[in-house]
Amino acid sequence: MKTMYGKSLVTVDSLSLSDVDSLFQKADIMRKIVTEKGATDSLKGKVMAALFYEPSSRTFSSFITAMQRLGGGIVPLNGMSHTSVVKGETLEDTVRVFSNYADAIVMRHPDPGSVELASRFATKPVINAGDGINEHPTQALIDLYTIQQQLGRIDGLHILMIGDLGHYRPTNSLSKLLALYPNVTLSLATPSQVPIQDGVRKYLQQKNVTFAEYTDFKDLIPTADVLYVTRVKKEYMSEELYKKVKGSYIVDKSVVDKMKKKSLVMHCLPRIDEIHTDVDSDPRSIYLTHQVANGLYVRMAILEAILKNK
Ligand code: CP
Secondary structure: OOOOOOOOEOOHHHOOHHHHHHHHHHHHHHHHHHHHOOOOOOOOOOEEEEEEOOOOOHHHHHHHHHHHHOOOEEEEEEOOOOOHHHHOOOHHHHHHHHOOOOOEEEEEEOOOOHHHHHHHHOOOOEEEEEEOOOOOHHHHHHHHHHHHHHHOOOOOOEEEEEOOOOOOHHHHHHHHHHOOOOOOEEEEEOOOOOOOOHHHHHHHHHOOOEEEEEOOOHHHHHHOOEEEEOOOOHHHOOHHHHHHHOOOOOEOHHHHOOOOOOOEEEOOOOOOOOEOHHHOOOOOEOOOOHHHHHHHHHHHHHHHHHHOOO
């Protein structure tokens, strides 16, 4: 992709290293603007519709705040239960309609591929805010930006992801984004009942990423630069499967004590019980601080890249 202007962001596959670098430079500028002035009028006159067919705290709120801090307008629908979707309106018709009101549509939906479908029918750019168990590109960009900000580089790092990786869309997108960096080592630890998706595995193989799959993670802790913890996605599995995998991996102080001094514990939240609260105050834990704060700056950068033609 030469430029993100006017384009949908459905999958991280469409992003080049230069797109990512440009977004990160823009996110730095957004951080400065928010810290020093609070807001800018860079997207004055533009409107963003947020169509969230699934619950969200962070993604919804940070996109709304991002657009407001860029001086733009919003159509905020956090849940579609009071829209004509309940009368049976199709996704295709809904996004065609909202394309008349807004300059960009941010969409979350439980079905994998739904945002790609929407992008074919919308006449305005559509941004994927999570489509089922498939992808969550903006979260992965936030996570990557946070790693670079905190550790000063991506190249050469050992990134360890643990949890229900079979259903976790942010780690699907982040694993693929890490393929842009030649010397990353990726360790993926997930219970045997919820292996990583074939599509993700094939993508990493095609891109020659150094990666390995595990069912236990404890031996990998001392060499990890980043420990990325994920939630078991109860909403995407049967009660029976949930009972089998819940509580598989728990990160507590005894785990973090074995990590490098300069390393990171990340989680894109919500956290249930997979990271004990005794880890929260460790300086390496950034899931409730930098990782959340950067959501605003990176989403401001994404909106400006898509909506503003320089
Ligand atoms: N990280 C994330 O996507 O959080 P929400 O589900 O609250 O948006």
